[in-house]
Amino acid sequence: xxxxxxxxxxxxxxxxxxxxxxxxxxxxxxxxxxxxxxxxxxxxxxxxxxxxxxxxxxxxxxxxxxxxxxxxxxxxxxxxxxxxxxxxxxxxxxxxxxxxxxxxxxxxxxxxxxxxxxxxxxxxxxxxxxxxxxxxxxxxxxxxxxxxxxxxxxxxxxxxxxxxxxxxxxxxxxxxxxxxxxxxxxxxxxxxxxxxxxxxxxxxxxxxxxxxxxxxxxxxxxxxxxxxxxxxxxxxxxxxxxxxxxxxxxxxxxxxxxxxxxxxxxxxxxxxxxxxxxxxxxxxxxxxxxxxxxxxxxxxxxxxxxxxxxxxxxxxxxxxxxxxxxxxxxxxxxxxxxxxxxxxxxxxxxxxxxxxxxxxxxxxxxxxxxxxxxxxxxxxxxxxxxxxxxxxxxxxxxxxxxxxxxxxxxxxxxxxxxxxxxxxxxxxxxxxxxxxxxxxxxxxxxxxxxxxxxxxxxxxxxxxxx
Amino acid sequence: xxxxxxxxxxxxxxxxxxxxxxxxxxxxxxxxxxxxxxxxxxxxxxxxxxxxxxxxxxxxxxxxxxxxxxxxxxxxxxxxx
Numbered sequence: 001x002x003x004x005x006x007x008x009x010x011x012x013x014x015x016x017x018x019x020x021x022x023x024x025x026x027x028x029x030x031x032x033x034x035x036x037x038x039x040x041x042x043x044x045x046x047x048x049x050x051x052x053x054x055x056x057x058x059x060x061x062x063x064x065x066x067x068x069x070x071x072x073x074x075x076x077x078x079x080x081x082x083x084x085x086x087x088x089x090x091x092x093x094x095x096x097x098x099x100x101x102x103x104x105x106x107x108x109x110x111x112x113x114x115x116x117x118x119x120x121x122x123x124x125x126x127x128x129x130x131x132x133x134x135x136x137x138x139x140x141x142x143x144x145x146x147x148x149x150x151x152x153x154x155x156x157x158x159x160x161x162x163x164x165x166x167x168x169x170x171x172x173x174x175x176x177x178x179x180x181x182x183x184x185x186x187x188x189x190x191x192x193x194x195x196x197x198x199x200x201x202x203x204x205x206x207x208x209x210x211x212x213x214x215x216x217x218x219x220x221x222x223x224x225x226x227x228x229x230x231x232x233x234x235x236x237x238x239x240x241x242x243x244x245x246x247x248x249x250x251x252x253x254x255x256x257x258x259x260x261x262x263x264x265x266x267x268x269x270x271x272x273x274x275x276x277x278x279x280x281x282x283x284x285x286x287x288x289x290x291x292x293x294x295x296x297x298x299x300x301x302x303x304x305x306x307x308x309x310x311x312x313x314x315x316x317x318x319x320x321x322x323x324x325x326x327x328x329x330x331x332x333x334x335x336x337x338x339x340x341x342x343x344x345x346x347x348x349x350x351x352x353x354x355x356x357x358x359x360x361x362x363x364x365x366x367x368x369x370x371x372x373x374x375x376x377x378x379x380x381x382x383x384x385x386x387x388x389x390x391x392x393x394x395x396x397x398x399x400x401x402x403x404x405x406x407x408x409x410x411x412x413x414x415x416x417x418x419x420x421x422x423x424x425x426x427x428x429x430x431x432x433x434x435x436x437x438x439x440x441x442x443x444x445x446x447x448x449x450x451x452x453x454x455x456x457x458x459x460x461x462x463x464x465x466x
Numbered sequence: 467x468x469x470x471x472x473x474x475x476x477x478x479x480x481x482x483x484x485x486x487x488x489x490x491x492x493x494x495x496x497x498x499x500x501x502x503x504x505x506x507x508x509x510x511x512x513x514x515x516x517x518x519x520x521x522x523x524x525x526x527x528x529x530x531x532x533x534x535x536x537x538x539x540x541x542x543x544x545x546x547x
Contacts, residue, residue, distance in 0.1 A: 002487050002488075041540070041544070042540040057512075060508060060512050061512070063508075064505065064508070064509060064512075104501075104505045105501040105502050105505050106501075107492065107493045107498075107501075108492075109501075110493065110495050110501075111493075111494055111495055112492035112493055112494075113490055113491075113492045113494060114489075114490070114492030115492060145523060145527075146519070146523055147516075147519070147520040147523055150516065209537075210537075434520075437527055438527055438528070438530075438531040439531075440530070440531040440532075440533075440534055440535070441527045441530050441531050443535065443536065443537045444530060444531075444533070444535035444536075444537075444539060444540065445535075445540040447540070448530055448535060448539070448540055448543070449526070449530060451540055451543035451544065451545070452543045454543070454545040454547075455542075455543040455544070455545050457545075458545040458546070458547055
């Protein structure tokens, strides 16, 4: 970099994404606290380890192939042509944003004096991947094997969410062109897909022992430590600031980008390279958090677990359109999404005997789906991209945002890339006898041996006088 | 082994004379060109870890399951350090 202004812009962007990574780390800290708080004493340490070990597993597979998938699959392949390559095939070459640079052996996937962005951008997406796997982790606590969870975490964190991101969370994604899909802060591409994936696993995994009476009535289990759950969720809220910022490009000149001769317009943009402001989305984030908390408190009659979860569900429901909504729209959409998610959670639990230990399917899956559908109506007619406006089903240009496209998008996220792969993989692991821990281990507690040893150690230390 | 042995020399060596200004070689990590082997080593490490820990988990849970502890037995093991 020989130009001072270019250098400042580049280093600012590099630092901006780096900060989002630091903030998003708190999401994972929060998820760990939340899960341990929700689990019973005899499962605490294994619950913690299960969630912690997704960090290295998703990280290395994200390096090996996850990032590559994101840049290779925006065309489907075979569904809509790329604006970079003009082909419907896998995107396998080109400049930044194309795929030869995102494979694990490329020179940019390391310290490189000529590039300051690849690593931090890769890392920001990786933290989304951790979140994806962590969402699933909470739902399956106390009865899944760590091995099975590791496989499933890699599947959602480094494969299925990144496919949906390539399709619907990429400036070149086919879902924008064919459907007019819009999901600025990931109601669908993170939350709905992970909620659906978790539900697919839960359908095969089954409930914890004792969750349902012999007549099928659900019993409440925990949370054992509501205070830890509360702090965990506060940390997830905190990390979400980084999540929202990481979904933006902080500074971009849209004049030349859109081919407007003589026009210079520097702005922040969302992931689709359409303009928004960090200032505006800050208001929307806070109002959607407020809407979710208010609705969660009201619908659960002041239950702390659901009030906090409501705050999260509210943000998730409004996230699809939070780049453009008015703050009051965010507030109301958040409230509606939270109430529907809460109601659906208990209906599904009773009807299908699904034991979602932390309400992850509701908070992320149902709230995400509701958010996508509402976004289709509220943003009906807005362009899904600045690179051109076309019509639905064509694919050579970008369809405007519309309800039908968003409903189909929600089905793709929750059902096709979420529930279905989760269910199939769980079935395979179940058939191999690797999905669920033995019944006697579940009864005794995953930590039985650790606790027994700690007891022996304590006695030995207590009886020692030197 | 070392890709860079003199920073001044590295930062003043133009690797692309067709482009204006000095274009330095961006890759400065050791053993440039061997990336594929490092990635393969990483994949082997990951797979070995997966099989090894899976076997360990099976063994540990098999032993615990055979002891047939009750649902409340863990309570006698709660340590009060």
